[in-house]
Amino acid sequence: MSPTKTQSNENTSFLLHACCGPCSLEPIRILRDRGIEPVVFYSNSNIAPLEEYERRRDTIRDWCKMHDVSFIEDDYSPCEWKEATKGLLAQKPNRCRECYRIRFERAAKFAKQNGFRGLGTTLTISPYQYTLTIKEELKKACEKEDIDCFFKDYSTHYRAAQKRAKEEGLYRQNYCGCLPSKAEAEAEKKRTKAIKAKRQQEREEKLQKQREEKADYAKKRAKQREILKKMREERDAH
Numbered sequence: 001m002s003p004t005k006t007q008s009n010e011n012t013s014f015l016l017h018a019c020c021g022p023c024s025l026e027p028i029r030i031l032r033d034r035g036i037e038p039v040v041f042y043s044n045s046n047i048a049p050l051e052e053y054e055r056r057r058d059t060i061r062d063w064c065k066m067h068d069v070s071f072i073e074d075d076y077s078p079c080e081w082k083e084a085t086k087g088l089l090a091q092k093p094n095r096c097r098e099c100y101r102i103r104f105e106r107a108a109k110f111a112k113q114n115g116f117r118g119l120g121t122t123l124t125i126s127p128y129q130y131t132l133t134i135k136e137e138l139k140k141a142c143e144k145e146d147i148d149c150f151f152k153d154y155s156t157h158y159r160a161a162q163k164r165a166k167e168e169g170l171y172r173q174n175y176c177g178c179l180p181s182k183a184e185a186e187a188e189k190k191r192t193k194a195i196k197a198k199r200q201q202e203r204e205e206k207l208q209k210q211r212e213e214k215a216d217y218a219k220k221r222a223k224q225r226e227i228l229k230k231m232r233e234e235r236d237a238h
Contacts, residue, residue: 013117014038017107021060022165026157027122043074043106045081046099047177059171089180097133104141118148125154
């Protein structure tokens with residue numbers, strides 16, 4: 001597919017690379033509050049499988065249309081992404097850096113060719129991303145194309161973005177995008193579930209122990225009362 005623009009806007013000086021709908025809400029709001037009208041550029045060949053890519057694309061595209069935000073979709077080239085990250089799939093920091101580089105270079109090139117003054121990204125809103133690496137790679141991509149780098153750390157707005165996305169009924173994904181990240185997310189989910197199960201078991205065992213200790217104490221007290229009762233009865237009998 002070729003890059004397509006679904007909305008038009010007179011102010012096309014700022015291109016905003018966007019990874020998904022939920023992560024774009026707050027950055028777009030903040031930029032608009034400052035009088036900046038960004039054009040969203042959806043360039044994410046890392047996202048797999050295709051159904052997931054399309055679901056995320058449709059979510060952000062429909063939201064942009066609803067809120068009069070210009071939206072452009074880049075070519076989806078998963079084979080290019082796989083080739084570039086070959087050998088790095090098990091190395092998360094390095095894999096992510098290469099992933100950022102690929103997407104930012106494509107976005108910066110598009111920005112240069114289409115008259116945009118600069119490029120920014122919504123990726124920094126996620127606490128699961130490498131913010132400093134994002135900054136480095138975004139800056140390199142912009143310098144390569146001789147355009148302005150509009151870097152901003154949006155991470156303090158993550159909770160607000162998730163809340164808004166939930167309120168607006170947007171699809172919220174549970175992994176970064178690539179298949180390795182999906183496997184990592186699933187493994188982390190299992191690990192977290194196992195930890196919770198273990199803690200729950202420990203709590204139940206603790207409660208059971210407390211119940212048993214309480215029952216033993218009650219038996220001892222009952223036995224003591226029985227002995228005292230017999231002693232009183234023997235004393236009264238004399």
